[in-house]
Amino acid sequence: MAHIPTEVRRQQFIEAAIVVIARVGVDGATTRRIAEEAHAPLATLHYCFQTKENLLWAIFEQLEETVRADLEAKVLDAKTAADISAELLNETIRRAASQPAANRAQLEIWLWAERNDQALARRQYDVYLDAWKGFLRAAEPPLPEDRVETVARVVLGLVDGLNMQLITHGDEELVLREAATATAMLAAYLD
Amino acid sequence: MAHIPTEVRRQQFIEAAIVVIARVGVDGATTRRIAEEAHAPLATLHYCFQTKENLLWAIFEQLEETVRADLEAKVLDAKTAADISAELLNETIRRAASQPAANRAQLEIWLWAERNDQALARRQYDVYLDAWKGFLRAAEPPLPEDRVETVARVVLGLVDGLNMQLITHGDEELVLREAATATAMLAAYLD
Amino acid sequence: MAHIPTEVRRQQFIEAAIVVIARVGVDGATTRRIAEEAHAPLATLHYCFQTKENLLWAIFEQLEETVRADLEAKVLDAKTAADISAELLNETIRRAASQPAANRAQLEIWLWAERNDQALARRQYDVYLDAWKGFLRAAEPPLPEDRVETVARVVLGLVDGLNMQLITHGDEELVLREAATATAMLAAYLD
Amino acid sequence: MAHIPTEVRRQQFIEAAIVVIARVGVDGATTRRIAEEAHAPLATLHYCFQTKENLLWAIFEQLEETVRADLEAKVLDAKTAADISAELLNETIRRAASQPAANRAQLEIWLWAERNDQALARRQYDVYLDAWKGFLRAAEPPLPEDRVETVARVVLGLVDGLNMQLITHGDEELVLREAATATAMLAAYLD
């Protein structure tokens, strides 16, 4: 067998697992199926992660990390809070649509995490929320702090809801149109 | 022992299954656990539903039916589209918060259905969407038809997203506050 | 419900069971399937026979009884032992070919009986053997008694073996041709 | 525990299964019982064969293979067709009598196979028939080809029929005596 660094192996399993989970859910994603998707022996999966739960948390963290990195790398040209919200909304939907497996897997795993370690699941939610709030605080003219929190939450809720519609219909255009409507609402409200 | 009409028995199993699914998910809800929760022998569950899948679809339909019945029974005093939207948003959140098990189970089952019969899952989504559109069409002054669709979708998305926050935090007050913010957005937009 | 005499009901179940057993074997013939084939409620089957075992023995006896009745009703024109054997051989094959379900069910049930009550299974075998010997004893010129037994056994073995070929191939013509060959052997031997 | 090559393990299960099937039939031979007879955990059986059906076909093939190997290894001293038939008949009966479990299991499995894949069951029958015909063709003086087929079939039928008597009575001597009678018939016929 070609020697493959463990870290690379882990990554392969994570990616395979995301694909499988998107297809058959967290519980349907048996270690066998994941190993098969990764073209690796079953025992190797346990050699790398010990337990399925470990693998799931690794996926959970990786998905979170990826989104966070994306968010942090983002430089917004937009200035008003409405523009910022609009840009975040649109980009998030586009991102989700371009990576359907990861998108769906994230929902499945979030639900699983919510059942197995509620605190961690909330923490993940807060990571996004905090990033969102950070962007809104950079708005010009500035948004009063007491509105930053609530606007961020509503926008995040909107993202999740539209994402579910994306999962259901897979129709990116339709959802982007709704995002535009939502954006208009935000603009009307924030002005 | 006690002879009970099959229909009653079925209902008992459905209710037990909702509780179990809310706790451990669709796959974690084994027929054994469901039967135990229903204080009934395992074989009786299969006597009533034959397969676990049948039971799940029965739950799926029942949850849909319940929501639909509630919607149809609703008489709105509100007149403007913004008022209507606000009322629907608030009541839906309140409803979800007052029946956390059913609320969560519905999300789990929806995800399961989405994997097992996409068409049916979409149909369910459309049932809600249609009801929503029906309410909006009764608005005074009337909402242009081309906006009914998109507003309904955005509001529905908002409901789903806020519902996820409700599931995550279980904090009804918080979510209702966000619903109020969302309502204000709608009002600003629709005026 | 139309009142049906128990004896008639029993007969319906027996006939249904023969059909089902021929199709799926003794163990595959569940009481449910048999009841369904008989267009009767499952509980009625147990009302008539108490247990599945009882039903099987009833079938066993009925099949034996039918064959015995046929044998007893038979009047042979043939005179020599060879002619008698030939006639018995041919008629038995024809009979088996004309009632494939009963024929096959009899083999299945014989095997089952052989496992569950060897003595009874042997007794059945002896019933046929005795009938066969009776016919051979009527031969003219008479067959020495010490050859009656062995000829009867060989012919009976021949019947069983050819019957298995009939079950395998379902080709009556082919098997009848072999029966003719076997008949020629007997004739050559007995002369 | 002890690491054993899978092929060896498979063989152990096959042998255990033959014993169990001979005792309780194909359907009575549950995977649990077979595993117990093989002194192995149930899961190991499924690790080796995946399904019970696979195991049954493996047994089917193995029994066929064993018989075929025996037949192919056979060197007949006999010269006339009658002698050849006699030798085959006797040896087959002796073989069956010396391995009662395998003999009975083969009948049970043949019946099962006949229900589950008729074509395969027939093929097995033909394997024996062809071997038989091969031997008869080596007879000296040669048997006309048109009689090879029919004689082979009749002898094979005789074998099956006598085998059933062996299963019923377990009396090897008795059956061998009948084989002798049958042999005499063949001799009388073929001369």
Place this chain on the structure above:
DNA sequence: TATGAATGAGCCTTCATTCAT
């Protein structure tokens, strides 16, 4: 280190049978 082999626990389902009406 990697991985084929092995397994205890548990899942869904079905069966013959009995109960209650």
Place this chain on the structure above:
DNA sequence: CATGAATGAAGGCTCATTCAT
């Protein structure tokens, strides 16, 4: 008498995990 309802026992199979090499 007749039957829908109910069930303990068991069956085939799969799973995450561990063992042995």
